[in-house]
Amino acid sequence: xxxxxxxxxxxxxxxxxxxxxxxxxxxxxxxxxxxxxxxxxxxxxxxxxxxxxxxxxxxxxxxxxxxxxxxxxxxxxxxxxxxxxxxxxxxxxxxxxxxxxxxxxxxxxxxxxxxxxxxxxxxxxxxxxxxxxxxxxxxxxxxxx
Amino acid sequence: xxxxxxxxxxxxxxxxxxxxxxxxxxxxxxxxxxxxxxxxxxxxxxxxxxxxxxxxxxxxxxxxxxxxxxxxxxxxxxxxxxxxxxxxxxxxxxxxxxxxxxxxxxxxxxxxxxxxxxxxxxxxxxxxxxxxxxxxxxxxxxxxx
Numbered sequence: 001x002x003x004x005x006x007x008x009x010x011x012x013x014x015x016x017x018x019x020x021x022x023x024x025x026x027x028x029x030x031x032x033x034x035x036x037x038x039x040x041x042x043x044x045x046x047x048x049x050x051x052x053x054x055x056x057x058x059x060x061x062x063x064x065x066x067x068x069x070x071x072x073x074x075x076x077x078x079x080x081x082x083x084x085x086x087x088x089x090x091x092x093x094x095x096x097x098x099x100x101x102x103x104x105x106x107x108x109x110x111x112x113x114x115x116x117x118x119x120x121x122x123x124x125x126x127x128x129x130x131x132x133x134x135x136x137x138x139x140x141x142x143x144x145x
Numbered sequence: 146x147x148x149x150x151x152x153x154x155x156x157x158x159x160x161x162x163x164x165x166x167x168x169x170x171x172x173x174x175x176x177x178x179x180x181x182x183x184x185x186x187x188x189x190x191x192x193x194x195x196x197x198x199x200x201x202x203x204x205x206x207x208x209x210x211x212x213x214x215x216x217x218x219x220x221x222x223x224x225x226x227x228x229x230x231x232x233x234x235x236x237x238x239x240x241x242x243x244x245x246x247x248x249x250x251x252x253x254x255x256x257x258x259x260x261x262x263x264x265x266x267x268x269x270x271x272x273x274x275x276x277x278x279x280x281x282x283x284x285x286x287x288x289x290x
Contacts (some may be wrong), residue, residue: 001149001150001153001157002149002152002153002157004149007156010156055211073175074219075168076220076221077163077167077218077219077220078163079160079163079164079167080162090167092166092217092219094217094219094239094241100174107289110241112215112216112217112241135215136170136215136216136218137214137215137216137241137243137290138290139224139241139243139253139288139289139290140288140289140290141286141287141288142287142288
């Protein structure tokens with residue numbers, strides 16, 4: 001049976017992963033300071049993005065998201081393995097990325113992703129220390145205006 | 146209020162459901178030995194697949210999925226009802242199946258389904274004892290990859 005501590009840790013790590021998605025989807029990039037450790041390493045290369053440490057990745061995000069109007073990062077299938085004050089995780093993300101502009105003139109891009117993560121318990125709560133994207137698929141759907 | 150035992154059982158059954166998806170999506174079919182009981186009954190006929198007991202279905206899955214490129218089985222809406230050492234579940238799955246390898250139709254398949262499950266607590270943890278697919282819809286969608 002899971003202990004209360006383990007259940008609490010799992011729920012707090014789920015909160016963390018939802019916070020990441022919410023920060024991106026609301027374009028509230030400062031909120032990511034409550035998601036990543038300052039020295040976190042992020043790798044988006046599997047879907048054509050960049051890789052680097054958190055501060056530089058955060059600085060590049062406004063430009064990366066500019067071509068897109070509407071999007072969501074739906075996270076599910078969260079597998080979390082606790083090891084005391086650290087943990088690893090694998091999280092599915094279904095991510096429709098709509099093009100900017102109205103009416104939409106470009107295809108809808110649907111990304112199927114896994115995040116392969118490590119987490120650390122800090123004095124401010126759980127944080128992501130590494131996040132590496134793994135690609136399942138990228139589909140482009142034609143959109144009617 | 147849910148007891149600690151009930152919360153723990155629900156989380157462990159959620160882990161089991163995620164492990165099934167991950168085994169299928171990574172084509173790690175041996176991992177399914179940690180998902181199903183050896184005598185589990187599995188029924189994929191709602192989508193034109195096979196039905197049978199787990200050991201033979203494991204081989205069928207490997208053959209049936211070989212023809213598809215990247216895909217995901219996103220599980221959500223987990224309705225889990227505990228009854229001591231057994232449980233039942235109704236689980237939504239959103240399943241973009243991607244393209245058939247070598248296909249030039251410009252279409253991808255998206256399956257929307259529920260898994261109707263029964264679970265059993267074993268010495269090795271929770272396992273799926275029966276799984277029957279129920280079909281919501283199948284879409285063939287124009288897309289490029």
